[in-house]
Amino acid sequence: MTVKRYRDVAEMPPPPPGRPHDPMTFARIRELWQFSSRLVPPLFRPGVYRYRSIEDSADAREHATIERIRALGEARKR
């Protein structure tokens, strides 16, 4: 792997696509989950949540995300 330099971020090519069906993808995702769990609190407390539709589920996620952003902002101001 070499270091490539660019004069502007717009010149940077997009990252190469991942290799389809690479079992390592799961390992990388697992690492990302573990890393992100150290960076930010989880959106939901452990447990089971029931929704009447995928839209209700998405709304709950969106609400929890906004709440987390607000709480993180408050906590980091202190």
Added chain:
Amino acid sequence: MIGGVAVSFHGIVRATEDLDVFVKPDADNVARLRAALHAVYDDPSIDEITASDLCGEYPAVRYVPPGEGPPMDILTRLGERFRFADLERERYDVDGQPVSVATPATLYQMKRSTVRPIDHADAARLAEAFGLGEEPR
């Protein structure tokens, strides 16, 4: 498996906070799902995942395990658009475990009809990567 992890598995790697699974809505299968989760997590709340909910009024159940495990969104239908029988899926071996993953075409059909911007972005990338068009299912 559907959702962002499935999209990533097809080579379009992106971050996601949860693991989405679409399960066959019958009592035996939901019992197998609970048994599989009990094998991973020591968590009595797993027993709150029931076939009566998933096959009835609550086709979307979120299970958040204790510890660092990812939240799981367990689905049995997506409105009237998708039912289990509509899913095209392929089976892969991952670390010796068989994993069923929705095909790119199925993921594209699912994602292009939702309201979330991230799904639209996924649909666009799937369409580009796999030459998927706008034809109806």
